[in-house]
Amino acid sequence: MTKSSSTSHWDKLVERYFEALTTEAEERRLRRFLCSPEGADPRYDDVRAVMGFLAVGRQTLRRPARVRPARRVRHWAAAAALLLLAAGGAGWWIADRQRNVCVAYVDGHRVTDTETVMRQAVEALDAVDRQLGDPTVEQQLNDMFHTLDADTPADAQS
């Protein structure tokens, strides 16, 4: 085959390609030609561009669409972090409620106002406070011994 007849063959093949008349084998041969030095002619740029675009499109369609694993892991990690944060916050709140309590029951009524509860606490402390005038243990003992001395006859004390 001469060069001119070879060129004419490829031109006809390009023409058939654009008319969608080429077979799969002919398209493969044309693709190989366009990648070769002989096919580097600028007049084949159009067909080269179309075939390249279609090849990329074909590859994209062949590849199954799937979620990137890294993104899915990030989603689960974020959900787990939020859950832990919520659980931690709830746990801290519950523990705080249990650690810090300020409540009084006055005449059957529940009181949670801090000022009122603390006032009741102070009143309870006042109620148990040993007041002036109350006899101490020492005073009570002294009273007992003085009573004994007074009751014991004078000659029995010596």
Add this chain to the structure above:
Amino acid sequence: MKRHLILLALLAVLTVPACAQNGLAVAQLFDGRYKDRAGATEVLVKGRQLKAYDLTLFRSLTLRATDAETRRIEQLVRTDARHAADKETAVRGGRLYYGFYRFPPADGRQRYLFYRNNALAGDASAGLTVVYLEGSATPDQLKQMFQK
């Protein structure tokens, strides 16, 4: 099975601090039986509000009690008094009028019990008061607290 045992051990450790007061006979006075009672005042304070006083727990009960109730409560206090490390008491007419008791520390916390039956001072309407305290406050600090 192993997990259950570990969980049980953890629960046991966590409940130990809560038992410091429950080991006393007077603990039953604070089990909620007087919450709805007219003429009774029960106070429970824990944590933040007591920090300034070096206390961790404050419980009190003031009650206009019947004679039978007074005798029962007095008996509870006397039962606990047997285990006190320090005590200061006053008696009137054979009845416990005033009691201040310090118990051996539990879990590093000092424990105090106060009792006073003001009805024996001639004021029948005053009733009796029981106060239980826990914390790191010393007896001197408590005395200063009373004097304020």
